[in-house]
Amino acid sequence: MNIVIDAFGGDNAPLEVLKGASQAQKDFNIDITLVGDEKTIKKCATDNGVDISKLIIKHADTVIDVCEEPTNVIKSKKDCSMAVGMKMLSDGEGDAFVSAGSTGALVVGATFIVKRQKGIKRPALATILPTAGNPVMLLDSGANADCRPEMLVQFAIMGSAYMNKILRVESPKVCLANIGAEESKGRDLELETYIQLKSAPVNFIGNIEARQIPMGDCDVVVTDGFSGNLLLKLYEGMAKFFAGELKGILTKDFKSKLAAFMVLGNVKEFRKKVDYSEYGGAPLLGTAKPVIKAHGSSNAKAFYNAIRQAKQFTETKVIDEISSAIESMKEA
């Protein structure tokens, strides 16, 4: 197996990418290809004492910036690390791709270079969120601002397959994000999606109000990419807000700091629970081969986990599972 990783994606590239990839190669005993400027990669490794002798390097001249037009990845920036890495997948030289670079460019590249799996209308960005209970997968969390009902149904199928194969959730509970629990709630998109989900090959349990998402009441929440992106980012923002408040509570004065020392273990446990890097990255579901979007601020640990996730994604054949479900719908 060859996991291809964009060595120049994210705020901490390439150093943290190299560190994570080097460790992952040792632990998982797989091929890992770093894509990007060869000289810079080698110099960075040498300067920081990172052993990349077992990693493969695939040279790419440029890097696509997060501020650039996403479509550049298939136009003026065909030679960027992201495009070159994805081309390896479509050429059969790699099995999965990981990047912490521009989400927009990754979606465009995945759609037009890696290509969609047969029957899938749009790939969706699927994010796994911590909750008071089990983690929940939210999709689409930002790939498609405008969606049609049949796309949301496919998201439900893809999310269920992933949660079942990778997180080993038996018959994942699927909900539709909505402004009320009743079937009559929502916009035309939700009304029609609700009807279609009832007969889809997923364990659809109804609408979910956003209030319930952090309670861990279900395993997969489907919504359009605009709403999903608002939800995902508010989730992150609230986590940051509360982490700040918690810090305030535990550092206000000498007594608070003493108390902080006494609950340090519990705080660490909480931090681990809400730490995105534990979950690796967000899989882009619906592409012909696994593509993982790592968080823009990923550190070595996050890249390491994203590579593990890419490996699992490949091994468990989630994509075949999705294909079967899509086929079964056509036959029905």
Next chain:
Amino acid sequence: MNIVIDAFGGDNAPLEVLKGASQAQKDFNIDITLVGDEKTIKKCATDNGVDISKLIIKHADTVIDVCEEPTNVIKSKKDCSMAVGMKMLSDGEGDAFVSAGSTGALVVGATFIVKRQKGIKRPALATILPTAGNPVMLLDSGANADCRPEMLVQFAIMGSAYMNKILRVESPKVCLANIGAEESKGRDLELETYIQLKSAPVNFIGNIEARQIPMGDCDVVVTDGFSGNLLLKLYEGMAKFFAGELKGILTKDFKSKLAAFMVLGNVKEFRKKVDYSEYGGAPLLGTAKPVIKAHGSSNAKAFYNAIRQAKQFTETKVIDEISSAIESMKEA
């Protein structure tokens, strides 16, 4: 001034309504009218020792349930406490209305009984959220699932007027909730709204990603009622999730409990900061007279604060301010 309150709205009605109203009447020296079944109100007051001797009672036969079709408030349930209370406003017998009952029914009633202010396309539910900085107003947080750009522009005007007059924010910073900061981000709704907001009589500072909302970077966030409702409810859900986690951190074992005792004051301060009841309720902006939606689980303190808010809303003439801004746009 006569503040009219639905004595039968919310999970804790009528007792908590009576308690809050009784205290508010004493402190604010205004007329307060309780709307609902007279016998039940009197019995509840007597049974619980609440002094309602200075409050006016307006009898209403029935109550509209949160599960009912919202339009019932203007059809089969014209005699419910919510409808009767709002009728008082349109008949000039009251100055503002407060209810913790069905949001849907309140929106319908406010639109068709109290009626919209001149020039306003749709009333919006405006919620004030705590942040790491100053509180932010989010609207529409649930009155209109589908919105057009000109409606969002009006929401910006209404939110600005409210934040300026009631929370005394000088030139409130207005943002459009979006999936990216750049002007080119979002759906057609956001693209067109962005253009219109640039020339609207508000201090528009651009798009805001949901991640930044809890940071308190701006004063007013506008969005459609579907997105706004998801954001509002996730805000609530995350607050609950973290309150639970905080409790876990501080009660896990004996040492944690001891630490909890040491930071009790700080925790209380944090709780107060994120406690919705401190802010009263959510004003419905765009109606001919002030209408406040109190939280469904409001206690006496929340009703008390909602009444204070209704009083301020009336005194500060927010509605006139909104009218002037709408007029100025027509002239421009």
